[in-house]
Amino acid sequence: MKQFFAFVKKEFFHIWRDKRTLFILMGIPITQIIIFGFALTNEVKNAKIAVLDYARDNVSQQLIQKIAANKYFQIDKSLYSYQQVEPAFKEGKIKMAIVFPQNFASDLLHGNKAQLQFITDATDPNVATTLVNYANAIVKDYQTDINKTTVYPYTIETEIRMMYNPELKGAYSFVPGVMALILMLTCAMMTSIAIVKEKEMGTMEVILVSPLKPFRVILAKAVPYMLLSMINVISILLLSVFVLDVPIRGSLLLLLSESLLFTITSLALGLLISSLTNSQQVAMLFSFLGLFLPTTVFSGYMFPIENMPIPLQIISNIVPAKWYYNIVKAIMIKGLGIASVWKETLILLAMTIVLFTVSIKKFKTRLA
């Protein structure tokens, strides 16, 4: 055991001496969270809009106020004729225009039916749809308000409810995604590089000649990166809770244990990579192509797996990150317990065992 600790200590020296890598390792999750959290979101905040109000009655005024008060919209200008709408878009500042026709209030209050037009800049379809959804929600909300005072509420309400994520926050899906990605990268890539480095330096030979058992060597190499990864998990979770307002609804303990399991899975993958190559560059390339890309593409946090062709959907099943992503989403966002994720957990566990067996075997045959 003492020999093992001597080894682990040495690994920490390596990590500590290589400040640049350490900085990148600890910095990646923070920058990722910040980039994803503030730049790459589906949310649209403070979208500039224009209002063309032909009605100028109290209903239209009330609605405009409601829209203006919302954090998603910011009324940039008021238009006076339909001809001004297109030039306003062409200026490029506004994302949406709302047009109230004449007699809006009387149509609504007497005819029980009024029309309202949303014109959006669909050069960016995602933003356009999101804005229309937000505006619709505000109008529906207003409708509910006035129906309360009406004796005969004729209007049929269509209710859309966004379960678990009513505000359609992007952070809800990418926090689990970033966690999967970061763990994969720190654990698998760094472990494989650390082992391959010893092969390159020639120190692996000396270690193998020493009485330290190969399994212990591998473990000692992996322990520091496991610790670093868990620190990363915690920093991601802290950032998401306190900066991005993403809740942890389920058990924190369960979430951390599942993360530890996934860390071990990544580690096993890293070992496999290190046994397939002898140079750090190749290990890096392998990790990138073999781990980073599949993780981003097939875990489901960037591209919905349901929309993929069947063969790709099948392939996605062998990507460990997909299962971890689903587990984290279930625990963190939906607040589910082990009863709902035992299947995914078992799959991860099985993958880990298979990967470990294969890589230890590979490591040993290299010696014979």
Place this chain on the structure above:
Amino acid sequence: MKNEPVIVVEKLTKQFGNFIAVDGISFEVNKGEIFGFLGANGAGKTTAMRMLCGLSIPTSGKAKVAGFDIYQQTENIKKNIGYMSQKFSLYEDLTVKENINFYAGIYGLNENQIKDKINYLVHHLHLQHQQNTLVKALPLGWKQKLAFSVAIVHDPAIVFLDEPTGGVDPVTRREFWEMIYDASEKGITIFVTTHYMDEAEYCNRVSIMVDGRIEALDSPKKLKQNFECVSMDEVFLKLARKATRSE
């Protein structure tokens, strides 16, 4: 000293598919002896050495290293041997002290022993002012001496040196060989491969491998007599030219 063999090899063979890397070699090495293990590239030196270190399982034949069987007792062998490769096998991003600490640690030395070792080695190698210096900042010659000291930090019965003097200047090489003699006097057996024939002259006995077989084994003096040569260089060339295979 003569009658105390620490390495006993009998018809040791290693075959990779159809290729016979080591072809039934037999020899003995005595305690405290400096044994030169020569051969051209591809002659099978490295494979033979790997088998003796317990890194590779022989196809057939018998061998005992430090009294332990190379099939069954590789764990015991590993505890009793040291190893130094031509890459010097030190960690460049660790300090002198940390390197000694690490290697002593993985051989299971306890804290006091490690402390004594560090003190002894630092003084012995005149590295008092460099003990907290990163190894990458040391000159090549010092790295090499440190690597050797580290390879015998656990006082092994045998130390295997795989081309330990590659790329080092003649003066440092000479100093290095003085360290080897010191170790040998303390009873550590030295098993060394080299391409420098002047170094072969320093060995007590030398074996020359050609195409997986040992073609000659004797003291440098006797080898020169038997092959009617003036230097080991000539002996080596005479034998190595017979080789039919290259790398």
